[in-house]
Amino acid sequence: MQKIIKVVCRLLLGFMFCAFSTVLALKSNLGLSPWDVFHQGISNKTGLTIGQVSILVGIIVVGITVLLKLEIGLGTIANMIIIGFFTDIIINTGIIQTSTNLFTGVLMLIGSLFCMAIGSYLYIGCELGCGPRDGLMVALVKITGKSVVLIRSCIEISVLVIGWLLGGTVGLGTLITVFGVGSCVQLVFKIFKFDVGKVNHKNIKDGFLFFNKCVNS
Template sequence: MHRFMTTHNLPVRLLRLVAGLFLYGIAISLMIRGNLGASPWDVFAQGTSRTTGISFGVCTIIISGVVLLLWIPLKQMPGFGTIANAVLVGLFADFGLDLIPQAGNLALQCALFVAGLCMLAFATALYIGAGLGPGPRDGLMTGLVRVTKRPVWMVRSCIELTVVVIGFLMGGVVGAGTAAFALGVGPLTQLTLKWLQVDLHAKSPKASAVDVTVAAPLRTAGTD
């Protein structure tokens, strides 16, 4: 069966990348509007936004830029998809936040969060299937794993614990949704990767770049 990761059709891969990043941004906005807590990095961006007065999406872009600067000493090489991720997710998240109203009751909060979580897992599989490079935060993780020789779970946990604490102290929302995200996004992403026939072990430079990135969260069942 044809697999998403092995296609060499660049226009199709670019379409998958942009569609995946668009859905990813909308998924983030759904979870933010649910107001039950989101991923650690989104809590960080939310706290930064509330502290500085800058929009959530622009804060996401700025954070991505800072993370990419941290790639330099780690000797990580970004792909086109990495740069697109850094710029577009924040823009699409702001677009979604402008359209989606704040949830007014618990049932709607839960519905928005669940919809956002499922959409984010699908979007992750979609843009990873483009094989054009990992996201900025995943690249930071894999670079630190390589340099420090520490286990993936330890490095990822330290990064996400740090950003969620900082984000919370700055006013980001941490709640049941944050825990649900950590527990649910790995299995859901694994399911959508299988459904979309994304081959994480394709023998190409870009494929190998995302292999560790995706496999690690699925093993630890807690991702961003």
């Protein structure tokens, strides 16, 4: 039982860091992240809300990672639900105020990148499945053997360009995210000596078996 508590706490802490990252970026007032530019662009063309587009894109990305032979686990499903829940809580508490100047906005955005990197390290390390977008990064790192910074940056740039072409809003914060997120993720992984290419995620069935074994041991 103690092992389950430890894994669940690490998973939730990772999701909490990811939620803080989202809110910090939003409140920095410097522009949308590449993925949100992508979501907004599709929203503009389809009439769907950004939230609806985000869910649909998540489902499609999960499908792609399955085709790339990356296991989808309980953490993948939890990621799509819990991060959004935590994000709403943080926004509603009002503990993070909207930036009113460039300096604090940039600091908040940099903080956002490191929060995302730490959150990714924590929950990916649970080996219960990546979130849709991190899962795509992990799958491509394993297939290509290239660095996290290169793969993450290529993904971010790709969705940014498509989103911009579809009418998404691009700002200074967007560019900082594009060129900074990969480096921040790789730096955090290096500090914690975490090799994402060696992570062996449990699929949904194995996840239930893992928890059941912990309870009965």
